[in-house]
Every structure is written in structure tokens, then in C-alpha cells.
Amino acid sequence: MNPITPIVHGLKITLSHLFMKPVTLQYPDERPKVAERFRGLHALKVSHNNAKCVACYLCPTVCPAKCITVEAGEDANHNKYAAKYEIDMLRCIFCGYCVEACPVDAIKMTGEFELANYSRDNFIYTKERLLEK
Amino acid sequence: MGIEILGLPMMYYIAMVAKVLVAFLFVLLTVAYATYAERKIIGHMQVRLGPMRTGWHGLLQPIADGLKLFFKEEIIPSQASTFAFLIAPVIALVPAFMTFAVIPFGGVIEVAGYKIPLQVASYIDVASGKVYDVNVGVLYILAMSSLGVYGIVLAGWASNSKYSLMGGLRASAQLISYELSAGLAIVSVFMLSQTLSLNEIVNQQSSFNGLGWYIFKQPLAAFLFFICSIAEINRTPFDLPEAETELVSGFCTEYSSMKYAMFFMAEYANMITVCALTTTLFLGGWNGPFATVFPLLGLVYFVAKVYFLIFFCMWIRATLPRYRYDQLMHLGWKVLLPISLVNIVVTGIIGYFIK
Numbered sequence: 511m512n513p514i515t516p517i518v519h520g521l522k523i524t525l526s527h528l529f530m531k532p533v534t535l536q537y538p539d540e541r542p543k544v545a546e547r548f549r550g551l552h553a554l555k556v557s558h559n560n561a562k563c564v565a566c567y568l569c570p571t572v573c574p575a576k577c578i579t580v581e582a583g584e585d586a587n588h589n590k591y592a593a594k595y596e597i598d599m600l601r602c603i604f605c606g607y608c609v610e611a612c613p614v615d616a617i618k619m620t621g622e623f624e625l626a627n628y629s630r631d632n633f634i635y636t637k638e639r640l641l642e643k
Numbered sequence: 644m645g646i647e648i649l650g651l652p653m654m655y656y657i658a659m660v661a662k663v664l665v666a667f668l669f670v671l672l673t674v675a676y677a678t679y680a681e682r683k684i685i686g687h688m689q690v691r692l693g694p695m696r697t698g699w700h701g702l703l704q705p706i707a708d709g710l711k712l713f714f715k716e717e718i719i720p721s722q723a724s725t726f727a728f729l730i731a732p733v734i735a736l737v738p739a740f741m742t743f744a745v746i747p748f749g750g751v752i753e754v755a756g757y758k759i760p761l762q763v764a765s766y767i768d769v770a771s772g773k774v775y776d777v778n779v780g781v782l783y784i785l786a787m788s789s790l791g792v793y794g795i796v797l798a799g800w801a802s803n804s805k806y807s808l809m810g811g812l813r814a815s816a817q818l819i820s821y822e823l824s825a826g827l828a829i830v831s832v833f834m835l836s837q838t839l840s841l842n843e844i845v846n847q848q849s850s851f852n853g854l855g856w857y858i859f860k861q862p863l864a865a866f867l868f869f870i871c872s873i874a875e876i877n878r879t880p881f882d883l884p885e886a887e888t889e890l891v892s893g894f895c896t897e898y899s900s901m902k903y904a905m906f907f908m909a910e911y912a913n914m915i916t917v918c919a920l921t922t923t924l925f926l927g928g929w930n931g932p933f934a935t936v937f938p939l940l941g942l943v944y945f946v947a948k949v950y951f952l953i954f955f956c957m958w959i960r961a962t963l964p965r966y967r968y969d970q971l972m973h974l975g976w977k978v979l980l981p982i983s984l985v986n987i988v989v990t991g992i993i994g995y996f997i998k
Contacts, residue, residue, distance in 0.1 A: 520962045524688045534692040 544621035549604045551622035552597055552635070553642045555615065561641060562616035565592040569608035569617065577601035578608060595637040599625055618642075654757040655766060662763050666743050669946075673953075674911040675705040681957050688961040715900040720803060723897065727801035732898070732905035735794025738787040739912035745780040746919045747842050748945045749929045750938035761929070761942060762842060780841035781829055784920055785822070788875060791913060792818045795877075795884060795894050798906070802897035810893025813968070814884035818875055820975035825871035827983035828864040831990045832857050832924050845928030856927040863986050865925040867979055869952075872917040874975070876910065878956055880963040883971060918952035919945075926952075 535542055544550065555562045565582035577600075583593030608617055627633055646653045679694065679701065686693025694701030719728060749761030751774065758767045765776030777783055792814055799811020835857065836844045848855045858865040874881035885893030895906045922928060926948050929941035966974065 517963065521958060524958060524962045527688050527690055528684070530687075530690050532687060532692045533690050534695075536692075536695065 544623065548621045548623070549606045549619045551599075551620050551625060552602075552608070552640055553618055553620050554595065554637065554640045555618060556642045561592060561595070561637065562614050563592040563595060564614055564616070565590050565595075566613060568611040568613060572607045572611040574605060574607065575601045575603045592637065595640065597635045597640065599633040599635055600630065651766075652757070654754075658754070658757065658759045659763075659766075662759070662761070666748065666763050667740065669748075670740060670743055670912055670915055673915050674908050675709070677911045677914065677953060678708065678907070679705050680953070681960070684954065684957045685961045688958070709904065712904040713901055717902070718897075718899045720897050722803045724801040724803065727797050728897075729902070731794050731798035731801055732902045732909070733794070734797060735791055735909040736905045736912070738790040738794075739909040739916060742784050742787045742913075742916040743919065745777045745783050745841055746916070746923055747776070747845050747928055748919070749942040752938040760842070761938070765842060774842055776840055776842040778838070778840045781833075781839050781844075781924075784916070785826060785829075788913070788916075789818070789822065791909065794906075794909065798898065799884075799894040802894070804897050806890045806892070806896045807894050810884045810890050810896070813890075814877065814894060817877070817881065817883060817971060817975075820972060821871040821874040821881075821979070824975065824979040824983045825868055825875060827980070827987060828868035828871065829924065831861055831864045831983075831987050834987070834990050834994055835860060841923050841928075845923055845930065848927040849930045856925060856930075858925040861925070861986075861990070863982065864990075865921070867983050867986070868924065869921055871979060872921065873956060873959065874971075876913040876917050878910075878914065879960040880966050881971060882965060883968060914953060914956055915949065918949045918956065921952055922948040 563580075565580055567580055567582075570576070570578040570580050577598040579594065579596040579598075580592055581594035582590050585591050604619070606619055609619055625633075648656065682704070683693040683701070694704040697703040697707045719725060744763040747760070747762035747765070751758050751760045751767060753759070760767050760774045760776070762774075762776055764780075765774055767774050795814040796811045799807040799809070799814070802808070832844070833839065836847050838844065838847075844857075848857060877884050883893075884890075885895065890896070895903055898906060922945060929945040931941065931944035933940055
């Protein structure tokens, strides 16, 4: 076995890589383009100035991480609505089952991925914070 | 001319101090920016960017690193042998810088009517116009590079930690095995040059515009010497003394702050010295087109050759993984040593018939 040729071949490969365009993303300055079906932060869809959610409890039931808390309420028209809708982002595994389970298409996932925060309380996303902007 | 001290003109002393400062600053700056260049080059070879955020394209990174290390807490293990622990980084660093004293980095320049040979440990005899330097220059370098390993062994032993001791032992075993082949590779150069003075060796390579370089007369010796040198300065693929995956950080596991920085500086200074020595012995030193006409051009050639070899070291680091310990010993004793011995014999036979 000639030991020199593989080394020379390896040196050639590394030299050719020296002239390639680096793949590094200069993160805070450059941001990645998230894919269309990226599963990031949740958002509650809004229709006629109200959340579309009807508090059917399908999403907390299907959620494998048990991170969604829903409490139903009755509005002025005697319709069921989510009086409380909270997602614990520290538990969420971003599987998207809640979106699949929703019968009224009231919840979706956005491309938002910068969820870092300073305190644990801030990771509990309340209904107000989740409403679609 | 003017005042004389101990029978030598004042200009001699000024030139000597200037040369020492220039050589020292050159090594120091190259050490600082070799760390940056290494991170940058290896980064790009791995299709990354390397340091980007300290200054333009990370140019201030070495200064930031230096400041950070300087302000780190000094930790001396309670069970360590304090004196040896403190002296070890110094022993590693000082010989690394001292080696540069005998390497000629340019021809003879003339400043204010006084001729100065660009080599720290040399002077020109005004009467005869001959340049005198250390006539055992290469031996001096071999001695200094052997001294450097004491720092590493001492650091490993004084730390009183098993990883450090393993690193130190590996360093000494590796150095003994590879210094032998490196020395024998240089011997075949001596057989051609008939001298140990580095200045003489460079002058002998000045013929035929580069074709007189010893790398063309002794390609095998050049190859062996460079491999053994990389092994001697503990660089990848021979960085077993500090193999991170096995020994945490080898001999410098217990070191922190400026003492750690000194080991790092020693390692890079050794790399520069070895590259400068390879340049001097095999790549014609400061020789190149028109170097004898414009002595400062020789300086440029020398620096360019040294930087190319440093780049080559980094290129090898980006390419090859670390050798296993038994492979290292096998390569040193069963491959490189016999080849260098055969090379000497062949050089002797050819030298006997072609005179």
C-alpha cells in the first residue's frame, strides 16, 4: 500500500475546499429564510375580531407533551369560546399535532423561531400573546 | 568610525540591538497572527468562516485572545510541585525564541556606510569583508529544540495529574524518536555543504537561480526533515502529547491564564522556527531572483518562504487526523529512520563518485 497518494489526494480536497463559498450564516446580521411549512411559534387565527377557537379540547387531548391548557367559556351569543388558552413553550415539542387536530382551523404554526427568554414565566404563552397579529 | 566599545564600533551594537528587536518582533507578531491565520485557513478549508466578529473579518482576534488569557485566574494545583510548575512554561518558551538567533533572514545590507548581515548572531569583519556567524548553527538549533521538550516533560510531571504525565511522557518519547530522523536528514545536507554554519549553507544554495536549493539535490531529506519537524513541534497529525480526545489537554491540562498562553506561544514559535530552518536548509534561505542585488528583497523572499511553509503546516492540520500511538512509533523507527540512513549512504556513494 502506497501511503503517500491518499495523503496527497486529501491535501487536494482540503485545498479545493479553501476556495469554496463558506456555508456559515452570520446569524444576528443575516437571518435564515424559514421554509413555508416550518413549525415555529403557534398563532391563534382570528376571524371577525375574535379567535376562531371553539374550545373543543381536541388539541390538549392530542398534544403528546401535554403543554396546552384550554378552559371553555360562554360568550354573549351563548357560543362556546376559549376563555383561557395557554401553551407552555418549555414543554412544546413543535410536532404540529394540534394544528392537524383542530376541526375549525383555529391554530397554525408560524416561522418565528427566536423564542429565547430570561424567565420561565415568559415561556407560558397566554391567549393574548398567541393571537394572530 | 566614532566611539568604540571593546574594540568594536558603536554601530555594531546599535545594529545588533536593532536586529534582535526586528527578529523578536517578527516572531512575536507572526505567533499572534499565526493563531488567527490557522483558525481562518482551517475554517475556510472546512467551508466555515472562522473568526469574523472581532474587528474586520476578526483581525483583532489574537489581541482579544491575549487579553482574555491575561486576565484569567491563575490556578496552581494544591498537590503540584510549585517551582517546577511555574518554571516549565518559561523553559518551553525561551528556547523557542532563542533558536531564531542563528537563522539568516537576509543578505548584507548597508546602513550609513556600515554593512550589517541580516542574521542576529553574526557580524561582518570590515577588514576582510567576510561574514562570521555561529559556525555550529545547526547544532545550536538542534540543542535548543531539545531543550524545549524539558518544559513539556516538566509541566507534565509537576502538574501531578495523570493526563499531564501521560502527555509529558508521550512528548519525550515522540521527540527522541523523531529528532533522530530529523538529525540524520540534516546530516545528508552537511555532506553536501561541508559546513554547519547556516550562513554558508544559504550562500551555497544561491547558484542557478533556485535550482541550487538543497531540496532539488536532497528531496528525500527535505521531505523527511519536514515530517520529523512537524512531529517535533507536536502539531497534527503528531499532536499526541496534547491529544484532546484521550488526554483532555495533555501536558497543559492543569495550566491556566498566562502560563497556558506561554505554552501556546512556544508551540507556534517552534513552528515558525522549524519553517525558517527548513527554508534555510532546503529552500535556499533568502535566495531568489535579484536577492543579491537588493538585499531587502532577500528578506521578502525569506518571509514568503517561511509563510508558505507555515501555511503548509496548517493545510496538513486541516487534512490529516491524529496518528495512533503505535502508528507514530512505527512510522518513526521503522519507516523514517531506515529511509534517512539509506539516504545518507546513497548521498555518500554518489558524493564519492561525483566530486
